[in-house]
Amino acid sequence: MKEHIVSSFDEELQKITARISEMGGLAEEELxxxxxxxxxxxxxxxxxxxESDDRLDxxxxxxxxxxxxMLALRQPVASDLREIVAALKVSSTLERIGDLAKNIAKRTQVLNxxxxxxxxxSILRMGKLTQTLFAEVLDAYTSRNTSMAVSxxxxxxxxxxMYNSIFRELTTYMMEDPRVISLCSQLLFVAKNLERIGDHATFISEMTYYVVEGEQLGDDRPKGDPLAAFIED
Amino acid sequence: MKEHIVSSFDEELQKITARISEMGGLAEEELxxxxxxxxxxxxxxxxxxxESDDRLDxxxxxxxxxxxxMLALRQPVASDLREIVAALKVSSTLERIGDLAKNIAKRTQVLNxxxxxxxxxSILRMGKLTQTLFAEVLDAYTSRNTSMAVSxxxxxxxxxxMYNSIFRELTTYMMEDPRVISLCSQLLFVAKNLERIGDHATFISEMTYYVVEGEQLGDDRPKGDPLAAFIED
Incomplete structure (x- = not known):
């Protein structure tokens, strides 16, 4: 007997949402x-x-x-369209967070x-904070909680x-003891990777807001000063 | 009089292609x-x-x-679908290359x-090579030239x-003269940004290949060893 399955748009969307949650969990675990x-x-x-990052990719x-x-076949509009666009973007953001976690892992091998x-x-404290914010924004996205997303x-x-403070701490440490320069350069990149994960988390905030409110969250996100000039890459 | 314009799929696609070329030109200019x-x-x-990076965004x-x-309304399939998917991805890649160029510009202000x-x-030589490869891959994408893209x-x-060599050069220099540590850390990130622009250029190669051949270019891109373990973020 041939099976013929026609699933509804809502069912497909739920599956996509469930996969985003699974990807979020994997990215959290990697970090x-x-x-x-x-x-x-x-x-x-x-x-x-x-090794595990392949799965996220x-x-x-x-x-x-x-x-x-789904975009091509279902021709969604309004909030349905936003859901899919946001899922696409959050998925690629999670993939990038996985890449950054992988990069931190790679640097560990040199640090050892x-x-x-x-x-x-200090790096681990920064990591802890990044993990907390990332976990919260995944919750916010899944539960469509805009106030948590904005927070x-x-x-x-x-x-x-914390990144700016670690940057100063690392350069001071390198000046005091030139033998640690090469290792500290690795830590500089670890800190930078965490800072970028934080930026990606704010992007998931923006996507949460976009799905619920149908508009952008705005351009004036508070940023650490003045070295913060370097955070946006 | 009300105007009613119905453009063909091909016309819309041509417009998108022209905009990608314009964006490529802007990103090149920024770099x-x-x-x-x-x-x-x-x-x-x-x-x-x-300031000019806003336009690319x-x-x-x-x-x-x-x-x-276009995806939602035209329901493209096969090569038409690939064209649009590739345009979407190349566009966001160009936007990211612009961000990296902007980040280099920001670091200049501290370097000064x-x-x-x-x-x-050495950084400028690396920049020159990156510019060359980026210009070639834009040509390759526009002209759908897979052999140039693969090159x-x-x-x-x-x-x-070059990145690996600059990494060593910078850390050696910092060890010789601790007063330059803070500035050299900035240059380390400039070099890293250029290396990431190179990675983005290879992604445009992959998109060119995907549009023309309908399949992926493969996973075995040659990479500089052994520090290359750190290039993929």
Whole structure:
């Protein structure tokens, strides 16, 4: 017997939403493992992050494919169209967060070749904050909670400020002890990656707001000053 | 009199293609100005880059909007669908290249506060190579020239190798003269930004190949070793 399945637009949308949640969970797990790998100087854990990132890449590619099919075949308008556009963008944002976590894991492998550095503690605190904001914005997106989304959007300034402070801490440390320059350069990039994850989290805030309100959240997100001039890449 | 315009799919596609070319030109110009700002220590030119990047952001947003409308209303299939998907992705890639050029320009402003550094010469050579590959891949995309696209895709390894060499040069320089650590950290990010522009150029190669051949270019792009482990973020 041949099966003939016709699913409704809402069913398809629910599936996409469920996949975004799954991807969010994977990205969170990658970030958490990457930071643990830094903390424990655990090369095996770092390799696990690097390997598991493939799955997120594939899920993003599949979601993109399906979302574009939905756009082409269902011709959604208004809030349905916004849902799909947001899903497409959040998916690729999660894929990029996974890439950044993977990059942190890769740098761990070089960090393990040298002595433990005291600034690692600051990096891990910054990591903790980034994880918190990322978890909150995933909740906000899933539950369509705009006030929670706006709160994350505003609080990203704290990540920026921690980044600026770590930048200064690292350069000071390098000046005091030139032997740690090469390792500290790796930590500089780890901090930068976390700061970018924070930026991506604010983008998910913006997408949450866009889905619910049908308009942009605005351009005036608070940013850490004055080194913050460098955060937007 | 009310005007009623019904344009064909091909006409709409041509307009989108023309806009991608214009965006490519803008991104090239931004990169060129940003590198000139580094070379000449020209803060006014750097500000010009920062201001002009808004235009690229707006063009990307508009193109995305129009491409999604086309997907929803025209229901394209096969090569028409690939054309639109590629345009969407190339547009957002160009927007990101503009962001990276803007970030280079922003760092110029900090670099100008300190003494000129000798490693700037290496950065500018890396910038030149990045510009060349970016210009070639834009040509390849516009003319649907897959062999040119594949050539850029392969040659990005040269950018990666220059990045690795600059990374070593910068850390050595910082060890020799701790007073330049803060400035060299800025140059480290400038080099990293150029390396990421090279990666984005290879993505445009992949999109060119995808539009023409209908399949992916593959996963085995040559990469500079062993620091290349850090290039993929």
């Amino acid at each position: 958490s493992m990457a930071l643990e790998a830094v903390r424990l100087r655990d090369g095996a854990l770092a390799r696990k992050v690097i 594939m899920m993003d590619a599949r979601l993109e494919h399906d979302a574009i099919q 070749e040298g002595q433990p550095l005291r600034v690692t503690g 994350v959007w505003k609080r990203d300034v704290e990540v920026d400020e | 060129s100005m940003a590198l000139e700002a580094v070379r000449l220590r020209d803060g006014a030119l750097a500000r010009k880059v920062i 707006m063009m990307d947003a508009r193109l995305e909007h129009d491409a999604i409308q 506060e300190g003494q000129p550094l000798r490693v700037t010469g 850029v895709w392969k040659r990005d390894v040269e950018v990666d190798e």
